[in-house]
Amino acid sequence: MTAPENIDAEVVIIGSGVAGAITACRLAEKGVKNIVVLEAGPRIDRAATVQNFMKSPYDDASSGYPNPAHAPRPDWNTGNAASSIVMTGPVATKTEYLRVVGGTTWHWAGSTPRLHPADFTLRKKYGVGYDWPFGYETLAPYYNEAEKELGVAGDSAFDDGSPRDMHFPMPPIPLSFCDRQISQGLPEIKFFFAPRCACQCCVSQSRAVRGFRVVHAHLSLRRAIHSRRPCGAGRKTRRARNRKCAR
Numbered sequence: 001m002t003a004p005e006n007i008d009a010e011v012v013i014i015g016s017g018v019a020g021a022i023t024a025c026r027l028a029e030k031g032v033k034n035i036v037v038l039e040a041g042p043r044i045d046r047a048a049t050v051q052n053f054m055k056s057p058y059d060d061a062s063s064g065y066p067n068p069a070h071a072p073r074p075d076w077n078t079g080n081a082a083s084s085i086v087m088t089g090p091v092a093t094k095t096e097y098l099r100v101v102g103g104t105t106w107h108w109a110g111s112t113p114r115l116h117p118a119d120f121t122l123r124k125k126y127g128v129g130y131d132w133p134f135g136y137e138t139l140a141p142y143y144n145e146a147e148k149e150l151g152v153a154g155d156s157a158f159d160d161g162s163p164r165d166m167h168f169p170m171p172p173i174p175l176s177f178c179d180r181q182i183s184q185g186l187p188e189i190k191f192f193f194a195p196r197c198a199c200q201c202c203v204s205q206s207r208a209v210r211g212f213r214v215v216h217a218h219l220s221l222r223r224a225i226h227s228r229r230p231c232g233a234g235r236k237t238r239r240a241r242n243r244k245c246a247r
Helices: 018-029 046-055 103-107 122-126 136-150 177-189 218-225 235-246
Strands: 011-014 035-038
Touching: 011 018, 018 035, 018 103, 018 136
Parallel strands: 011 035
Antiparallel strands: none
């Protein structure tokens, strides 16, 4: 949308990230015909973003991505993150997010851990934070649906403290050579490798919903997370270039 215009919609979704994209897709599948997804940030091109990353003096997840004045995002490199993220502790957690079509899925690492049941009653159990108005068991069916939608890989036999009544949609990611070597010595110091669940592919994001007036932000989502490690616009490219120059 480049100029103000009147739009009629049955549903308006704010934000085109993973939640907004999948919500739009689900509603379209249910027959809702007029769906509008509002996104403050611009559309971006993967190739151009990689080029911007290569030119950037910074090497973090958000390097290379736009930060327009009309839709600012946290940027710890330029010092404007404090106005976007409120923290009260002595050490800042340098988390970031993007405001573009597709949201932070553009540099999302695919990590999809569930909350633990105790996380819903922090105030009651530990005297900190706030208790949720419902428990883990209420949210569990939606975790199942989201994991199927995102194609989450994981080890269903591993107990990470979050009860499951459904196997992971995809098998666990195999340990790398380095992981296997390190894991051999961990039992001696009473440590072990815990498999990390991670999003591997998107299911509904590839479905075309014809005849519906939908802003298909989920297409950007699919492009962003279809690769195994989408975090960062071009880190592998930059590191390969640096190794070549070092030779």
